[in-house]
Amino acid sequence: MVEYIKKIQETAKRLLEDKTVDAVIGYRQGTIPMMNEPVLIRRADQADQLYWDSFCGVNLANYLAKRKERLAVVAKGCDSRNIVIHIQEGQIKRDQLIIIGVPCQGMLDRRKVWAKLGNQEPLSVREEGDQLLVSGKGFEESFKKSDLLQDNCAVCIHRNPVISDELVADPVVEQQGIEQYEDVRAVEAMDAQARWDYFEKLIAPCIRCYACRNACPLCYCPTCFVDESRPQWVGKSLDPTDVRTFHYLRAFHCAGRCTDCGACERACPVGIKVRQFTKKLNKDVWERYQFEAGMVLDGRPPLDVYRPDDPEEFIK
Amino acid sequence: MSEPFEPKIITFLCNWCSYGGADLAGVSRLQYPPNIRVVRIPCSGRLDPKFILASFRRGADGVWVSGCHPGDCHYIAGNYFARRKFALLKGLLEHMGIEPGRLHFSWVSSAEATKFQQVVTEVTKAVKALGPAQHFIKKLPEVA
Numbered sequence: 001m002v003e004y005i006k007k008i009q010e011t012a013k014r015l016l017e018d019k020t021v022d023a024v025i026g027y028r029q030g031t032i033p034m035m036n037e038p039v040l041i042r043r044a045d046q047a048d049q050l051y052w053d054s055f056c057g058v059n060l061a062n063y064l065a066k067r068k069e070r071l072a073v074v075a076k077g078c079d080s081r082n083i084v085i086h087i088q089e090g091q092i093k094r095d096q097l098i099i100i101g102v103p104c105q106g107m108l109d110r111r112k113v114w115a116k117l118g119n120q121e122p123l124s125v126r127e128e129g130d131q132l133l134v135s136g137k138g139f140e141e142s143f144k145k146s147d148l149l150q151d152n153c154a155v156c157i158h159r160n161p162v163i164s165d166e167l168v169a170d171p172v173v174e175q176q177g178i179e180q181y182e183d184v185r186a187v188e189a190m191d192a193q194a195r196w197d198y199f200e201k202l203i204a205p206c207i208r209c210y211a212c213r214n215a216c217p218l219c220y221c222p223t224c225f226v227d228e229s230r231p232q233w234v235g236k237s238l239d240p241t242d243v244r245t246f247h248y249l250r251a252f253h254c255a256g257r258c259t260d261c262g263a264c265e266r267a268c269p270v271g272i273k274v275r276q277f278t279k280k281l282n283k284d285v286w287e288r289y290q291f292e293a294g295m296v297l298d299g300r301p302p303l304d305v306y307r308p309d310d311p312e313e314f315i316k
Numbered sequence: 317m318s319e320p321f322e323p324k325i326i327t328f329l330c331n332w333c334s335y336g337g338a339d340l341a342g343v344s345r346l347q348y349p350p351n352i353r354v355v356r357i358p359c360s361g362r363l364d365p366k367f368i369l370a371s372f373r374r375g376a377d378g379v380w381v382s383g384c385h386p387g388d389c390h391y392i393a394g395n396y397f398a399r400r401k402f403a404l405l406k407g408l409l410e411h412m413g414i415e416p417g418r419l420h421f422s423w424v425s426s427a428e429a430t431k432f433q434q435v436v437t438e439v440t441k442a443v444k445a446l447g448p449a450q451h452f453i454k455k456l457p458e459v460a
Contacts, residue, residue: 196413
């Protein structure tokens with residue numbers, strides 16, 4: 001990790017000193033452990049704030065839409081795919097960007113660490129090889145990193161950036177033989193009533209704070225459908241129908257664009273597994289149109305193109 | 317004695333094909349169940365998923381969307397794009413627990429009055445068999 005940090009800082013410094021870019025978007029340490037925050041660095045002497053460890057789950061592509069200046073951005077595999085989507089959708093130009101690619105080993109879920117610690121408060125975390133060392137007042141514990149991965153990182157098959165101008169390390173080995181959609185299949189196997197109940201339970205704690213939407217790099221509309229009032233598509237209340245409508249439409253707007261970066265789930269303050277909605281769509285898009293979002297720069301999103309022989313078994 | 321259940325089915329018909337098909341069915345005096353409530357849309361590609369959700373939220377027992385056959389779109393390709401959208405939407409809604417028989421899609425041309433009659437009958441039968449929609453109905457009043 002130390003090498004990663006050094007390389008990111010060096011690169012950022014060089015790019016800012018050369019005036020190749022106006023700003024660098026990266027991560028810095030948050031005020032409490034395991035909560036790294038995004039930071040926009042404009043001066044070379046601030047570059048030493050940049051940081052990297054396994055808690056950089058925020059998707060930095062979220063800060064790129066409609067920016068005018070030249071930017072360097074730190075990007076994991078999923079972030080780089082979201083950058084590709086931004087370029088495809090005309091949100092930013094490729095030549096505005098220097099992508100500092102970070103081969104990713106999977107981000108860790110702070111909630112899983114907190115759960116393991118119980119009532120002990122972590123004051124600092126450190127990584128050594130495949131171990132995470134957590135220490136606080138009167139304790140030090142170590143955990144295996146692979147047990148603490150974010151759910152989406154555990155099933156990730158694109159850890160290396162798909163586009164980058166600089167790589168901070170050699171590409172990592174991609175995970176092989178991963179069953180990506182096990183949980184979706186389990187839900188699909190239920191009957192309609194059981195599926196209804198499953199999702200009813202899933203979204204019951206939702207407080208409609210829209211954190212999932214705000215954390216998502218795909219959600220850049222000037223006016224979101226939830227804020228439209230004439231006509232009003234989604235009520236403002238906590239009525240279960242309204243909550244469900246929000247989740248349906250939020251997921252549908254990500255259809256064929258979602259890279260499963262897990263930013264939505266990470267941001268949810270009540271811990272709803274919101275990826276259960278988008279994953280179903282990812283699976284369908286893959287099975288029906290053999291498409292994965294953000295993999296090639298000159299591709300178009302699957303709902304923006306068609307083939308005359310697309311499957312239509314469901315149409316009378 | 318209670319009345320037999322008569323479903324309300326919100327039907328979105330494309331102006332150029334299915335709406336014409338419905339018109340021809342009428343002019344030809346073809347008999348079909350009176351359960352559909354027709355909304356005319358310029359093209360099946362105009363159908364936003366919001367419309368389907370709004371129909372269900374306000375108490376529709378079923379939704380049926382019909383457009384031109386592939387290749388016959390008045391706007392060249394509207395229905396091709398719609399087809400992808402519908403496939404994903406149907407998958408998502410049913411995955412989340414809306415019963416498979418509530419949402420229907422079809423291609424009906426303006427010459428296919430008999431097909432129109434046949435599909436209305438089929439859709440009505442399927443929705444009737446499921447009984448009144450229970451799940452996705454908003455019971456609170458809509459307030460801005």
